[in-house]
Amino acid sequence: PNYSQLIATGSYLPERVLDNHELSTWVDTSDEWIVARTGIHSRHLAAEGQGSVDMATRAAERALAAAGLQATDIDLIIVATTTPDQIFPSTACLVQARLGNQGAAAFDVQAVCTGFIYALATADQFLRSGAATTALVIGVETMSRIVDWQDRSTCILFGDGAGAVILRAAQQPGILSTHLHADGRYAELLQVPQAESHLTMQGNAVFRMAVRTLGDIVQETLSANGLQSSDIDWLVPHQANIRIIQATAEKLALPMERVVVTVGKHGNVSAASVPLALDHAVQRNCFRPGQLLLLEAFGGGFTWGSALLRW
Ligand code: ACO
Incomplete structure (x- = not known):
């Protein structure tokens, strides 16, 4: 196999929605300003105690279900995140345990907003080279944890959530x-x-x-x-x-x-x-x-x- 194909996707957004009107009661801003400058109307926020491992696992479960695969079919897990719940183990290892996979290579990639593209490119190289056959690639962030909720110039921009894809080695691109x-x-x-x-x-x-x-x-x-x-x-x-x-x-x-x-x-x-x-x-x-x-x-x-x- 000289290529990888993206065969399924999945995602998870936390239930809590924070819209611009509510945010305007926290900092000196307005729905009009935020929409005109950014196009953002609302964002999702992780619940108290909910973190990147939890959201990543839910997105991964949905991608696996969409692919018709079991967690045990995966031999490579790469998680892109700049907001891990712990310094270590990596988010990838913690998600691996939650999914019930043992033995797959698992590691995190840190490239902030470009993290998913870095992770996807890395997984693609593993599959093209034959080093892995079926990869789970996740992007997850709990941005609400690193945002300064008193800084109106940044806190209006960010939200929480996770997305996942399954890549498979293939003869055709992909x-x-x-x-x-x-x-x-x-x-x-x-x-x-x-x-x-x-x-x-x-x-x-x-x-x-x-x-x-x-x-x-x-x-x-x-x-x-x-x-x-x-x-x-x-x-x-x-x-x-x-x-x-x-x-x-x-x-x-x-x-x-x-x-x-x-x-x-x-x-x-x-x-x-x-x-x-x-x-x-x-x-x-x-x-x-x-x-x-x-x-x-x-x-x-x-x-x-x-x-x-x-x-
Ligand atoms: N509500 C009302 N007024 C505000 C707000 C707010 N939330 N935030 C700033 N202002 C004010 C400023 O104080 C400033 O006032 P002043 O002129 O009296 O000094 C005025 O609005 C203009 O501020 P600017 O910062 O110049 O506004 P700008 O048009 O640049 O929009 C924004 C700001 C939306 C942040 C924009 O610069 C942007 O989107 N930048 C890129 C962000 C981005 O793409 N990041 C990429 C990656 S993020 C990552 O990697 C984690």
Whole structure:
């Protein structure tokens, strides 16, 4: 097998919904300001005592059920998260135990909002090389735990949740190419400076960098595959801000009907946002066999990446 195929998706969102109106009673902001600047209307928040392991396990169970597989069929588990419940064991090992799998390789990947793309690219390499046959790849975040709920410039942006996919080694693509990058010089623009502190961000600078960099990686992905923007059927972007998503869609000359948008109801769920968007579209039967999907993300590090796949 020289390729990997994405055969199923699953996701989990906590029950508690925090909308902009309620948030406006916590900090000096308004529904109008948040919607105009970000496209976000509401976000989900993990319950007291609920963490990344719990949400990741639920998303994984749904992906396994959709694939018709048992946890014991999995031989590789990769979890992308920047909000693990514990320093160690890794979220992947804790989820593995909850699912009832023993023996699969299991580890976490930390690339903040680009985490799922990094994890997907890593799993793809394992499957292409023959090192694994069936991979569970999860993006999960409990952002509410690292957000400063008194900082109106950041707390309006983030939400909690998990998304999961199952990848299988295959003779046909599947994943056509993945592209990963990072530039560690920009740490101070977006970071959680210490283990026990809150997320800080210079939103404006991050915004400008995200738009430019995502434009570049879309072009890189098209060039690597000898494609034109008109060949792309669906854009499945990281969900940070509707204006960033619209800018990337414009670069592709893709109408917004062909862009999976969940930011309005999920907010920015960091590493979980792309797999949550994927599952959202799958549940609504958006993708047709043979269509080309472009997944992309940009986040803290800075990190950025993309994956092109044939459905
Ligand atoms: N409600 C009302 N006013 C606000 C709020 C708020 N929630 N937050 C900030 N303001 C005010 C500011 O104080 C400022 O006021 P001033 O002009 O009097 O100083 C004004 O609104 C404008 O603030 P800006 O920060 O310039 O607003 P901007 O248009 O840049 O929007 C935002 C801010 C939404 C954060 C935007 O910059 C953004 O989305 N940035 C990118 C975030 C992102 O994509 N992160 C990516 C990855 S995240 C990750 O990796 C974890």
